[in-house]
Amino acid sequence: MITIFGKPLLLLYGQLTLGLINGAFYALLSLGLAVIFGLLNIINFAHGALFMLGGFVAWALLEYLDIGYWPALVLAPLIVGVFGVVMEKTLINRLYKLDHLYGLLLTFGCALIIEGLARNEFGSSGVPYPIPDELRGPLDLGFMMLPAYRAWVVVAAAGVCLATWLVIEKTRIGSTLRAATENAPLVQAFGVNVPRLITLTYGAGVALAAFAGVLAAPIYSVNPNMGANFIITVFAVVVIGGMGSILGSIVTGFGLGILEGLTKVYYPQASATVVFMVMVIVLLARPAGLFGKA
Amino acid sequence: MPMSRRALLATAAATALPVRPARAEKPTLKIGVLTDLSGPYKDLAGPGAVDAARMAVEESGLAAKGINIEVLSANHQNKADVGASVAREWYDRDGVDIILEVANSGVALAVAGVTKEKNKVYINSGAATSDLTGAQCNANTIHWVYDTYMLAHSTGAAMVKTGGDSWFLIVADYAFGHALQRDSTDFVQKAGGTVLGAVRYPFPSTTDFSSFLVQGQASGAKVLGLASAGTDVINLIKQAHEFGIKMRIAGLLIFLTDVHSLGLEVSQGLTLTESFYWDLNADTRRFADKFARRQPGRRPTMVHAGVYSSGLHYLKTVGDMGLAQARADGAATVARMKATPTSDDCFGPGSIRADGRKLCPAYLFEVKKPSESKGPWDYYKLLATTPADEAFRPLSASACPLVKA
Structure with a gap:
């Protein structure tokens, strides 16, 4: 049997694949954060809570309206996106002229409130959400049995990441958005409604979080803390990738997922810290992040 | 003349001034339920534990004897420093006489220390560590319900x-x-088995366990032991199911609320140990019905049962000793509790050992298939019972200073 540093190659293949799946979640979540930070200059600490909300909305749709996984994949991000729009309109838009810190405090407070309410309503151990029938059962990859659902997560996340990147970098809407971040008054002078653009961008970033929440629902227990567990790592991903860099957050998301997967084989105790060690090194060498513009 | 707003406010404030009625203070006993009201253990203990304490108070009959009993509750947030300072405030400032529950081993050890220092009473139901009646035992603390030794053993x-x-x-x-790993490795080896490997995952920041599950399967072992609790166990079992892990899963600490959250489809066939299940017999069902009247749509866990049972035994002892004496000396009250046999709907007849260990049988359950379950909360099949005198660490192996001398 071929081994690398004492671990069988087949086991490593398996771990790399699993790392890629976690990376898909990191990429999706950090992408939303990067979009929001890049265009609104808001450090959205409520991202984890909104991710959790996505999972709970999917669960509620199934439980009360009998609406299954596939429609929920579209509906839940829409519903949570609308919630995000309301949040932006009523709270966040008052802070654009202030320091970053205020946005961070506000969204952090929102996260605590949303998570606290969910905990009161649903308890702390969470609610079950089944894997959709079409994606049950394993795929035989030769080196491991991969649940079909996990393969779908990678495909769906990669697809959505790519689409978002294309929209922002290659379309007219995207160029307007980027222009609005560079110089809002000028873009407004051209007749673009910048405040509405910003509101919709926040809604879209939030919808990305909710989409990730629905993807996560069948894998993790849908519980009020599910977002809090992710959010810190995801912030590290965003910082490593370069605050506000779309491509950076996608690439680092997947990359760090894989690195974490490998750590789980060689020294599992460190698997929660490895991302932060990378962060320290990157910040020392390139303070603007891997893909950030200094 | 219409009253100005200022005048109106002044009048309102004057009326609201407290007028203390001239009456004799009724003697008051204060019970503090220190528990997790917002974190991972909220469902298995939390508000249900506070209600369980209130049930014990109502059924104690002490109110009829003219004793006023107050139940306080606080959230320890799973932080030992928070738990210890609440305990201090309660004992020093609020005149609390006894603390119940405390689901979290770290917090429990801290509260046990404070309780000894203040010579009050602490009865633990939710925390697992067997050190509470081992190396760190004291004369003011009793450990009800279960511990790591009993779980690993059964x-x-x-x-x-x-x-x-x-x-x-x-x-x-x-x-x-670590304690569960040590204890279960011990028992597996003593019973003639082997432990092929173990992996320690970072707590509490891990949500994806697939990597560890795949490593477990690759080890070729027959049994996957989960030395873990709460939402981690839920995620582990859910993901083991998703990956089609063929090994038998031994959950070393699983609560009824965990199974409820997982659903039977995923959790069926699990083997686990508890010292209480609501559908065990007519007595436990009666308790569960009373509990459900306060917590609609829910069934009690063994922690809830423990709070009720321990509260009842304490209040009975207070009734026997007299309020003034019981309040004056926590260690004497605990000694009296140890000398008195226990009896209640949840655990039946029982006793408390010199090291503070409450003895009760350990039940080995298997989680039912969805087809065998009659509905929500009908989850367990009884496989085996370890009698009370064999379920816990024998006194001869104890490191507790109270019994070593």
């Missing part, structure tokens, strides 16, 4: 006996996980 030995002789352990990387 589940570990039963698995090996039924053919599960090779194990792989997934361990939460902190004191509680």
Whole structure:
């Protein structure tokens, strides 16, 4: 049997694949954060809570309206996106002229409130959400049995990441958005409604979080803390990738997922810290992040 | 003349001034329920535990004897420093006489220390560590319900006996996980089995366990032991199901609320140990019905049962000793409790050992298939019972200073 540093190659293949799946979640979540930070200059600490909300909305749709996984994949991000729009309109838009810190405090407070309410309503151990029938059962990859659902997560996340990147970098809407971040008054002078653009961008970033929440629902227990567990790592991903860099957050998301997967084989105790060690090194060498513009 | 707003406010304030009625203070006993009201253990203890304490107060009959009983509650947030300072405030400032529950081993050890220092009473129901009646035991603390030794002993030995002789352990990387790993490794080896490997995952920041599950499967072991608790166990079991892990799963600490959250489709066939199940007999069902009247749509866990049962025994002892004496000396009250046999709907007849260990049988359960369950909360099948005198660490092996001398 071929081994690398004492671990069988087949086991490593398996771990790399699993790392890629976690990376898909990191990429999706950090992408939303990067979009929001890049265009609104808001450090959205409520991202984890909104991710959790996505999972709970999917669960509620199934439980009360009998609406299954596939429609929920579209509906839940829409519903949570609308919630995000309301949040932006009523709270966040008052802070654009202030320091970053205020946005961070506000969204952090929102996260605590949303998570606290969910905990009161649903308890702390969470609610079950089944894997959709079409994606049950394993795929035989030769080196491991991969649940079909996990393969779908990678495909769906990669697809959505790519689409978002294309929209922002290659379309007219995207160029307007980027222009609005560079110089809002000028873009407004051209007749673009910048405040509405910003509101919709926040809604879209939030919808990305909710989409990730629905993807996560069948894998993790849908519980009020599910977002809090992710959010810190995801912030590290965003910082490593370069605050506000779309491509950076996608690439680092997947990359760090894989690195974490490998750590789980060689020294599992460190698997929660490895991302932060990378962060320290990157910040020392390139303070603007891997893909950030200094 | 219309009243100005200022005048109106002044009048309102004057009326609201407290007028203390001239009456004799009724003698008051204060019970503090210190628990997790917002974190991972909220469902298995939390508000249900506070209600369980209130049930014990109502049924104690002490109110009829003219004793006023107050139940206080606080959230320890799973932080030992928070728990210890609440305990201090309660004892020093609020005149609390006894603390119940405290689900979290770290907090429990801290509260036990404060309780000894203040010579009050602490009865633990939710925390697992067997150190509470081992090296860190004291004369003011009693450990009700269960502990790590009893869990590892019951589940570990039963698995090996039924053919599960090779194990792989997934361990939460902190004191509680380490204790369970040590105890279960011990029992598996004593029963003639082997532990092929173990992996320690970072606590509490891990949500994806697939990597560890795949490593477990690759080890070739027959049994996957989970030395872990709460939402981690839920995620572990859910993901083991998703990956089609063929090993037998031994959950070393699983609560009824965990199974409820997982659903039977995923959790069926799990083997686990508890010292209370609501559908065990007519007595436990009666308690569960009373509990459900306060917590609609829910059934009590063994922690809820423990708070009720321990509260009842304490209040009975207070009734026997007299309020003034019981309040004056916590250690004497605990000594009296140890000398008195226990009896209640939840655990039946029982006793408390010199090291503070409350003895009760350990039940080995299997989680039912969805087809066998009659509805929500009908989850367990009884496989075996370890009698009370064999379920816990024998006094001869105890490191407790109270019994070593």
